[in-house]
Amino acid sequence: MIETELGPGLVEDLSGLLGDRLSTARIVREHHGKDTSFHPLCPPQAVVFPENEDEVCRIVRACLRHRTPIIPYGAGTPTEGHISALKGGVAVDMSRMNRILRVSPSDLDVTVEAGVTRKQLNNHLRDCGLFFPIDPGADATIGGMAATRASGTHAVRYGTMKENVLSLSVVLPNGERIRTARRARKSAAGYDLTSLFIGSAGTLGLITDVTLRLHGIPETVAAGVCGFPSLESAVATAIAVIQSGVPVARIELMDELSMRALNGYSRLDLPVAPTLIFELHGTAASVAEQSDLVAVLAGDNGGSTIEWRTRQEERNRLWQARHDIYFALLAQRPGAEGWPTDVCVPIASLADCIGETLSDLRSCSLPVAILGHVGDGNFHVLFAVDPTKPQELAEAKIFNDRMIRRAIAFDGTCTGEHGIGYGKLGYMDLEHGGAVSVMRALKQALDPNDVFNPGKVVPVMGRSATAGVAGQDDRARSLLHTPA
Amino acid sequence: MIETELGPGLVEDLSGLLGDRLSTARIVREHHGKDTSFHPLCPPQAVVFPENEDEVCRIVRACLRHRTPIIPYGAGTPTEGHISALKGGVAVDMSRMNRILRVSPSDLDVTVEAGVTRKQLNNHLRDCGLFFPIDPGADATIGGMAATRASGTHAVRYGTMKENVLSLSVVLPNGERIRTARRARKSAAGYDLTSLFIGSAGTLGLITDVTLRLHGIPETVAAGVCGFPSLESAVATAIAVIQSGVPVARIELMDELSMRALNGYSRLDLPVAPTLIFELHGTAASVAEQSDLVAVLAGDNGGSTIEWRTRQEERNRLWQARHDIYFALLAQRPGAEGWPTDVCVPIASLADCIGETLSDLRSCSLPVAILGHVGDGNFHVLFAVDPTKPQELAEAKIFNDRMIRRAIAFDGTCTGEHGIGYGKLGYMDLEHGGAVSVMRALKQALDPNDVFNPGKVVPVMGRSATAGVAGQDDRARSLLHTPA
Numbered sequence: 001m002i003e004t005e006l007g008p009g010l011v012e013d014l015s016g017l018l019g020d021r022l023s024t025a026r027i028v029r030e031h032h033g034k035d036t037s038f039h040p041l042c043p044p045q046a047v048v049f050p051e052n053e054d055e056v057c058r059i060v061r062a063c064l065r066h067r068t069p070i071i072p073y074g075a076g077t078p079t080e081g082h083i084s085a086l087k088g089g090v091a092v093d094m095s096r097m098n099r100i101l102r103v104s105p106s107d108l109d110v111t112v113e114a115g116v117t118r119k120q121l122n123n124h125l126r127d128c129g130l131f132f133p134i135d136p137g138a139d140a141t142i143g144g145m146a147a148t149r150a151s152g153t154h155a156v157r158y159g160t161m162k163e164n165v166l167s168l169s170v171v172l173p174n175g176e177r178i179r180t181a182r183r184a185r186k187s188a189a190g191y192d193l194t195s196l197f198i199g200s201a202g203t204l205g206l207i208t209d210v211t212l213r214l215h216g217i218p219e220t221v222a223a224g225v226c227g228f229p230s231l232e233s234a235v236a237t238a239i240a241v242i243q244s245g246v247p248v249a250r251i252e253l254m255d256e257l258s259m260r261a262l263n264g265y266s267r268l269d270l271p272v273a274p275t276l277i278f279e280l281h282g283t284a285a286s287v288a289e290q291s292d293l294v295a296v297l298a299g300d301n302g303g304s305t306i307e308w309r310t311r312q313e314e315r316n317r318l319w320q321a322r323h324d325i326y327f328a329l330l331a332q333r334p335g336a337e338g339w340p341t342d343v344c345v346p347i348a349s350l351a352d353c354i355g356e357t358l359s360d361l362r363s364c365s366l367p368v369a370i371l372g373h374v375g376d377g378n379f380h381v382l383f384a385v386d387p388t389k390p391q392e393l394a395e396a397k398i399f400n401d402r403m404i405r406r407a408i409a410f411d412g413t414c415t416g417e418h419g420i421g422y423g424k425l426g427y428m429d430l431e432h433g434g435a436v437s438v439m440r441a442l443k444q445a446l447d448p449n450d451v452f453n454p455g456k457v458v459p460v461m462g463r464s465a466t467a468g469v470a471g472q473d474d475r476a477r478s479l480l481h482t483p484a
Numbered sequence: 485m486i487e488t489e490l491g492p493g494l495v496e497d498l499s500g501l502l503g504d505r506l507s508t509a510r511i512v513r514e515h516h517g518k519d520t521s522f523h524p525l526c527p528p529q530a531v532v533f534p535e536n537e538d539e540v541c542r543i544v545r546a547c548l549r550h551r552t553p554i555i556p557y558g559a560g561t562p563t564e565g566h567i568s569a570l571k572g573g574v575a576v577d578m579s580r581m582n583r584i585l586r587v588s589p590s591d592l593d594v595t596v597e598a599g600v601t602r603k604q605l606n607n608h609l610r611d612c613g614l615f616f617p618i619d620p621g622a623d624a625t626i627g628g629m630a631a632t633r634a635s636g637t638h639a640v641r642y643g644t645m646k647e648n649v650l651s652l653s654v655v656l657p658n659g660e661r662i663r664t665a666r667r668a669r670k671s672a673a674g675y676d677l678t679s680l681f682i683g684s685a686g687t688l689g690l691i692t693d694v695t696l697r698l699h700g701i702p703e704t705v706a707a708g709v710c711g712f713p714s715l716e717s718a719v720a721t722a723i724a725v726i727q728s729g730v731p732v733a734r735i736e737l738m739d740e741l742s743m744r745a746l747n748g749y750s751r752l753d754l755p756v757a758p759t760l761i762f763e764l765h766g767t768a769a770s771v772a773e774q775s776d777l778v779a780v781l782a783g784d785n786g787g788s789t790i791e792w793r794t795r796q797e798e799r800n801r802l803w804q805a806r807h808d809i810y811f812a813l814l815a816q817r818p819g820a821e822g823w824p825t826d827v828c829v830p831i832a833s834l835a836d837c838i839g840e841t842l843s844d845l846r847s848c849s850l851p852v853a854i855l856g857h858v859g860d861g862n863f864h865v866l867f868a869v870d871p872t873k874p875q876e877l878a879e880a881k882i883f884n885d886r887m888i889r890r891a892i893a894f895d896g897t898c899t900g901e902h903g904i905g906y907g908k909l910g911y912m913d914l915e916h917g918g919a920v921s922v923m924r925a926l927k928q929a930l931d932p933n934d935v936f937n938p939g940k941v942v943p944v945m946g947r948s949a950t951a952g953v954a955g956q957d958d959r960a961r962s963l964l965h966t967p968a
Contacts, residue, residue, distance in 0.1 A: 106727060106832035149672045160670050162679070163647055178919040184828040185860045186644050187897035188633045188683055189904055189915055190941055191923045195646070195679030199672055216729035243590060245700040286770050344668040348590035376669045413671035420673055431673055435662040438930065439675045445929035446922065457674055 006045045006090070010066040014048055014090070017058050021049040021096070032071075032091040035078045036138065036326075038337040038385050038393065039423060042084035044071055044091040051096045053169065053177060053208045060206065061175035063090055069454050072202035074144025075117060077136075079340050080421025082148065082201050086455035092206060094143055100124050101209060109166060109183060111211045114143025121212075130214040133158040133249075136417065137323040143207045149199030151417040153322070156242070156375030157249040157281065160417070161198055164213045168197050170205040173447040183211060196442070201419055202453040204446045218281035221249075222291060223315045224306035226298045227273035231255055231358065231370065233301040234274045235351045238374040240297045241278075242347055246290050250279035251375040258325050258369045265328030266321035271304065276374075277322060278306070279315070329369050329382055336367075336384040339396040343407035344378040344416030353410050354379060357403055364399055366392060378416035405430070425459045490529045490574070494550040498532055498574070501542050505533040505580070516555075516575040519562045520622065520810075522821040522869050522877065523907060526568035528555055528575040535580045537653065537661060537692045544690065545659035547574055553938050556686035558628025559601060561620075563824050564905025566632065566685050570939035576690060578627050584608050585693060593650060593667060595695045598627025605696075614698040617642040620901065621807040627691045633683030635901040637806070640726070640859030641733040641765065644901070645682055648697045652681050654689040657931040667695060680926070685903055686937040688930045702765035705733075706775060707799045708790035710782045711757035715739055715842065715854065717785040718758045719835045722858040724781045725762075726831055730774050734763035735859040742809050742853045749812030750805035755788065760858075761806060762790070763799070813853050813866055820851075820868040823880040827891035828862040828900030837894050838863060841887055848883055850876060862900035889914070909943045 005011075006024075015022045023029070024046045033043025050056045063070045069089025076083060085091065094115035101111040105128040112121060119139045121132050134145060136152040144150075146168060151160035158164065167181040180193035197204060228234040231253075238251050254262070254275045263270055276298070280290045295306055309315055321328075330336050345353045354370070361368055361381065372379025381403060383396040404414040404427055414420075414427040428436050439458045443450075489495075490508075499506045507513070508530045517527025534540045547554045553573025560567060569575065578599035585595040589612040596605060603623045605616050618629060620636040628634075630652060635644035642648065651665040664677035681688060712718040715737075722735050738746070738759045747754055760782070764774045779790055793799055805812075814820050829837045838854070845852055845865065856863025865887060867880040888898040888911055898904075898911040912920050923942045927934075 104830070104832060106723075107830040108727070109830065149676070151670055151672075155670060159647070162670075162676065163643070172922070176918055176921075178917065178922060180919060182892070182897050182915060183830045183895040184862075184891075184897045184900065185831070186635055186639060186646075186828055186862065186900055188635075188826075188899045188901050189897050189908070190683070190912055190920070191688075191926060192633070192646065192676075192679045192683055193919055193922055195676040196926075199674070199676055204675075239590075243592070245702075282770075283773055285773055286767075289767055289769055342672075344670055346588065346591040346593065346667045347669070348588060378668075378670065407668075408666070411667040413666050413668045413673050415672045416668065416670055417672050424673070428674055431666060433662065434660055435664060435677055436674070437660075438656070438662060438677055441929045442675055442680075442926060445925045 007066040007068055010062060010068055011046060013062040014046065014059065017055065017062070018048055018050070021051070023047045032073050032076065032083065032093065033085055035076055035081060035083050036338070037079040038339045038387055039081035039084060042086060044085035045088045047091045047093055049093050049096050053171065056092065056171045056206055056208055057175050057177055059090070059092060060171050060173070064173065064175060064449065064451055067449060067451065070206065070451055071453050072147060072206050074115065074141035074147070075139060077138035077140050077144070078148060078421055079418045080423035082419060082421040082456060084422060086422060094141060097208065103128065105130060107183070108214045109211060110214055111209055112142050113209050114141060114207050116142050118142060118145065125214065129217050131217050132212055133215055134161055134164055137326070142210045142212065146198050146207050146210050147201050148419045149417070151373070153250045153252055153319070153373055155373060156251060157247060158215060162195060165194055165198055165210060166213060167211040168194055168207050169209040170197050170207055172205045173449070173452050177208070199419065201421065201457050203443060203457045204452060206452070220284045220287040220310065221279065221281055221315065222287050222308040222310050223277065223279045223318055224291065224294070224308045225270055225318070226276045226278065226306045227271040227304040228275065229302045231274040232351060232355060233303070234276050235354055235374060237276060237298050237301045237303055239347055239350060240300070241294060242375055244293060244297065246293055247282070248278060248290070248294070248375060249281040250277065252277045252322060253370070253372045253374040253379065254325065255370040258329065258371050261328035261332055261369065262321050262325050265331055266324055268321055277318065325369070325371060326382065329367070330384055333367055333384045335386060337387045339383040339385050339400065340418065341381045341400045341403050342378070342415045342418040343403055343412055344376060345407050345410040345412030347377045349410040349412070350374060350377045353406060353412070356406055357381065360402055361399065364395065366395055376416065377412065420457045422456050428459050491550045491552060494546060494552055495530060497546040498530065498543065501539065501546070502532055502534070505535070507531045516557050516560065516567065516577065517569055519560055519565060519567050520822070521563035522823045522871055523565035523568060526570060528569035529572045531575045531577055533577050533580050537655065540576065540655045540690055540692050541659050541661055543574070543576060544655050544657070548657065548659060548933065548935055551933060551935065554690065554935055555937050556631060556690050558599065558625035558631070559623060561622035561624050561628070562632060562905055563902050564907035566903060566905040566940060568906065570906060578625060581692065587612065589614060591667070592698045593695060594698055595693055596626050597693050598625060598691050600626050602626060602629065609698065613701050615701050616696055617699055618645055618648055621810070626694045626696065630682050630691050630694050631685050632903045633901070635857070635860070637734045637736055637803070637857055639857060640735055641731060642699060646679060649678055649682055649694060650697060651695040652678055652691050653693040654681050654691055656689045657933070657936050683903065685905065685941050687927060687941045688936060690936070704768045704771040704794065705763065705765055705799065706771050706792040706794045707761065707763045707802055708775065708792045709754055709802070710760045710762065710790045711755040711788040712759065713786045715758040716835060716839060717787070718760050719838055719858060721760060721782050721785045721787055723831055723834060724784070725778060726859055728777060728781065730777055732762060732774070732778070732859060733765040734761065736761045736806060737854070737856045737858040737863065738809065739854040742813065742855050745812035745816055745853065746805050746809050749808055749815055752805055761802065809853070809855060810866065813851070814868055817851055817868045819870060821871045823867040823869050823884065824902065825865045825884045825887050826862070826899045826902040827887055827896055828860060829891050829894040829896030831861045833894040833896070834858060834861045837890060837896070840890055841865065844886055845883065848879065850879055860900065861896065904941045906940050912943050
């Protein structure tokens with residue numbers, strides 16, 4: 001771990017600005033140096049806790065003067081090392097910027113500070129009959145979700161952050177603040193800066209507030225669990241549902257291992273089989289119509305009878321269990337950490353891509369589960385790895401590498417929703433070819449000093465993929481091969 | 485009009501490459517130098533007609549060598565001077581790149597060359613039960629629609645080009661070709677280059693093919709016309725429909741003058757009153773449910789009984805008439821050209837914004853109609869101006885200027901869908917503030933020689949709005965004040 005001090009004067013500058021909202025304590029730095037995955041601890045040299053946008057601008061200017069990296073920090077829930085301080089620097093923890101600035105029920109939109117979490121927002125919105133659907137599982141911050149282009153279970157119906165952010169306030173690498181767009185539902189006025197910052201993972205600027213589209217809480221919501229004789233038949237059902245145009249709100253795939261872990265961890269008694277969980281939104285009549293069609297399509301593929309749950313507590317328990325699968329799986333192997341893969345392919349290729357992945361995994365010695373947001377063609381293989389055993393990391397890396405190459409061969413992507421961070425830098429050239437040079441030009445244009453989250457998203461020229469984790473900074477590479 | 489020859493050697497280079505698919509004939513150049521609006525003729529010095537992407541790359545490299553502007557040309561249907569050759573140069577007419585490259589009904593997507601028009605595409609798709617919803621009225625090319633971030637009547641349900649393009653092939657200003665994304669429904673792999681090029685109006689590169697999301701043709705489609713006692717009550721109904729969460733597919737506003745013109749031009753006999761035209765998509769049961777709710781909300785605001793039309797020929801005739809209103813209005817004043825304004829505001833402000841605009845227009849001496857895609861908060865005032873009368877252009881400009889400032893004061897945009905072109909350059913600073921400097925940096929990074937559609941979208945530093953059309957190139961300014 002880098003114990004180097006920050007450049008002389010920077011700590012003084014920042015503590016003059018923030019007082020005790022600057023910390024260099026080891027425990028605080030370590031808390032900010034590890035995400036929810038196998039990526040090793042890589043803490044910043046200091047952590048700051050701004051309370052408003054003006055403080056963020058001052059922090060950025062101070063770091064720029066000292067050419068010190070800035071790493072934006074939301075809830076710490078990425079999985080590709082987005083928050084690792086690969087070159088040291090200052091983590092900007094946004095948790096104190098957690099005000100809901102404005103709700104406009106009649107416009108169906110809201111503006112929040114970046115540190116507001118999605119659960120906090122939905123609790124706040126409930127009384128006005130609206131909700132914000134994007135749901136990556138973790139109780140992530142809205143700023144972090146925008147920065148990583150998060151999606152999750154509802155994306156099949158409501159889209160990802162890309163489709164649900166109307167506007168951002170961003171502090172640029174030069175310390176200036178911009179607003180990327182106004183609040184109109186659509187605009188053709190110039191370049192789409194909102195989309196440029198969404199998914200840029202703090203490499204182009206620091207998001208300070210977010211204006212979101214909201215949706216009416218549906219009149220009727222029904223969730224149903226359906227077991228299948230095989231993973232293939234479950235996937236075939238998911239594809240048929242999408243191709244039939246059912247406006248399904250969620251359609252989640254889990255394999256047997258996931259279901260067993262889920263039952264144990266969440267004290268449920270669901271059938272242990274390859275499973276789809278559906279959720280349908282609409283009027284009572286529309287949900288009834290959708291559920292009939294889903295039942296027919298599932299039945300065609302050998303699916304079990306679906307019991308639809310419309311009570312909110314029941315549904316919440318089911319979805320919380322679904323979201324906890326990651327921890328449920330890891331709990332089965334004490335001390336293990338998760339290596340969640342994340343590919344996404346065109347829907348008609350999903351069955352083949354999952355089938356080839358299953359064949360490949362037959363030779364894998366690690367505990368492994370498959371689950372996914374299959375309505376989008378997005379699925380995850382979760383490896384539970386012992387971080388003290390380099391051979392386990394190496395094995396997961398090899399399967400992940402093949403899985404990514406397979407997805408890209410199906411014209412898919414190496415990451416449907418988790419992002420590049422530094423863990424997938426080595427696949428950017430393979431996926432994007434010459435377009436990476438455009439991304440590099442954009443980074444250079446907006447952050448010429450490479451101060452914002454260096455070593456993430458855009459690979460350094462000339463470093464291409466070798467075994468799947470190349471391309472990142474030397475510090476990270478050495479950490480990765482020498483687990484903490 | 486500039487009659488200057490192109491730089492020595494360029495015509496020879498291009499004709500060596502393209503043979504008779506290079507034209508410097510005056511009639512061809514003039515055809516490519518004027519869009520569907522009052523903006524004056526400003527032709528390029530040559531027009532080329534490439535037939536494949538390789539030719540586009542060579543054209544770009546030749547123009548780059550000669551530092552000669554490139555103006556992409558689709559169907560010539562913008563309204564803000566996007567295709568005006570403000571600094572001369574070569575128009576690249578994409579009409580011969582009109583192949584549908586791939587349809588994947590099971591993935592619900594398609595890849596087309598940039599010169600395919602939306603009607604051509606929908607004719608091609610009909611047999612597989614799919615359609616592409618984005619519908620700006622004109623039979624625009626898909627490439628042009630992507631370049632201008634087009635939307636239109638269906639955007640309220642299906643989104644704009646931003647939400648419906650999965651990937652683009654783009655020839656960059658350096659002559660290299662990139663693909664902006666793969667074909668997965670969603671991806672978190674790096675910066676969102678697709679969105680960056682959508683709406684960039686040919687200033688960052690030339691779009692050669694487009695991969696689009698498709699949608700299933702709904703089981704039931706019903707269109708209905710509803711007259712209201714006032715424009716205000718029609719607008720109130722539109723707002724109520726959106727706020728009630730009815731998934732309306734189209735909701736179009738027209739004033740009395742528009743309806744009178746429409747009846748005359750399209751030989752229909754619709755009531756001459758402030759009117760909403762609705763379209764509902766879904767299953768039979770869902771459309772029935774939606775139509776009941778719409779009827780109640782319209783009735784609450786004094787709307788007439790709605791007769792729902794489900795036969796395709798009837799609906800097509802209605803929508804063709806709606807799309808022809810622009811020409812219907814201009815036909816009432818022989819020799820007139822259209823100045824279509826295009827603001828968009830958050831939906832709850834729509835009634836106030838339209839109300840204030842109506843008050844303002846009471847003192848206008850020009851023929852004027854109001855229509856809009858009101859479900860998005862987007863509306864147009866159409867002025868029919870005599871282009872030989874500078875005082876008419878000046879009058880329209882003043883009302884347009886006030887309308888834009890009003891929309892921006894409501895946190896809206898100066899253009900919901902028509903784009904900036906050069907006609908609205910002067911409002912970029914007002915709408916975007918410091919964010920314009922980010923756009924300028926992006927333009928500089930990708931097109932450092934300012935070869936791609938110069939003088940459009942991004943204002944030159946230091947030239948701000950005066951009376952609403954400032955900021956553009958001197959040639960355009962002089963043309964604007966000296967109509968052809």
